[in-house]
Amino acid sequence: MGAVTQHPAVGARAGDRVAAQLHQLGVERGGVLLVHASMRSAGGGARAMAHALRQALGPGGTLVVPSFTPENSDTSRSYLDRVRGLDEEGRAALRAAMPPFDRAATPALSMGRLAETVRLAPGAVRSGHPQTSFVAVGEAAAALLARHRPDCHLGEDSPLARLYEADAQVLLLGTGFGACSAFHLAEYRVPSSSRRLYRCVVAQDGGRRWWEYEDIELDDSDFAALGADFEAAAPGPVRRGPVGAAPSRLFRLRAAVDFATGWLVRHRRRSR
Structure with a gap:
């Protein structure tokens, strides 16, 4: 793909320029967009970036971000x-x-x-998983996040599966494929995936209790290698260009999950 013209870091007056960058990169008006972002890489303010993303998506679009909370678990890496x-x-x-x-x-x-800026935005909707929730704003927010089963982190009963069905785009804004949560949906589609116990603190009757449940053993340790192979062999384009000051990638979530499912079957079976 051709390079996208570099613009200054995001600020209150740069929103229109960043929205233009997003359109040039390929963000679709009226579409659904899952964003993983590093504002340190992008520069500028998170509110201005959120505004630019929503401006690029237009009034019929939906912006989705992860709002994971590993801090309330004693089985998390955190x-x-x-x-x-x-x-x-x-x-x-x-x-x-x-x-x-x-x-x-x-x-x-x-x-x-x-x-956090999107989570606190007026009209934002959050899914109910106590560790791997998502937040969305826009026309399809409620429908995409309504069914998030509390014992399914990122599988068929999570917003990722609804994003797959919606043919969403993924924007890695200043982040690499190691942060691509969409690849986790592929882990659920690999036959005989390993399972493990998770535990976290949830609210109950005005107090708190520990809750333990079983789910797929999530592993992002090879996502950078998976992403490099996906980018090299993707059936659809992985577009690259700056958003604000951040090198970014845009691609279809469905293509990423489909590629990752086959990749994980081949590579993880070989290494275990």
Whole structure:
């Protein structure tokens, strides 16, 4: 694909220029767009970027972002990093201080400034999973996020499957394929995928309780390699260009999931 003209970092007066960048990259008016973003890479403000994304999508479009919350789980990578070096008393104190997931109020601290800006936007809708929720604004927000089963992180009963059905686009805005959550849907479509137990804190009767459930063993450790192969062999275009100051990629979620399903079958079986 041809290069997209570089524009200044995003600011209050740069929204129109960034919306033009998004259109030139291929973002469809009236479409559904899942965005993984690094505002540090893009530069400027998250509110201005959210506005530019919605401007590019137009009044009939829908903007979707991940609002994951690994901070309320003691089986997450985030928790394991935080307790490294702590004794049992320290780990128990950390677990006791974890607030339960509240769909309306729990921040998505690890998802970045754009995700939090969209979560707090007027009219935003959030799915109900206590660890891997999504937030959307726009015409199709409620329909895309309505059915997120609490024991299905990112599979057929999650918004990712609804995005697949909607033929959504994915924008990696200043991030690499390692952050591409769409690839996780492919993990559910690989026969005999490994399963594991997850545990997190949820609200109950004005208090909190620990909830344990079984789901697919999610693994993003090879997503960068998967993404490189997808970009090289994708049946549809992976368009590249800057958004704000961030090198970005745009592609179809359905093409990514279909490619990833076959790739995971071949590569993970070979390595295990």
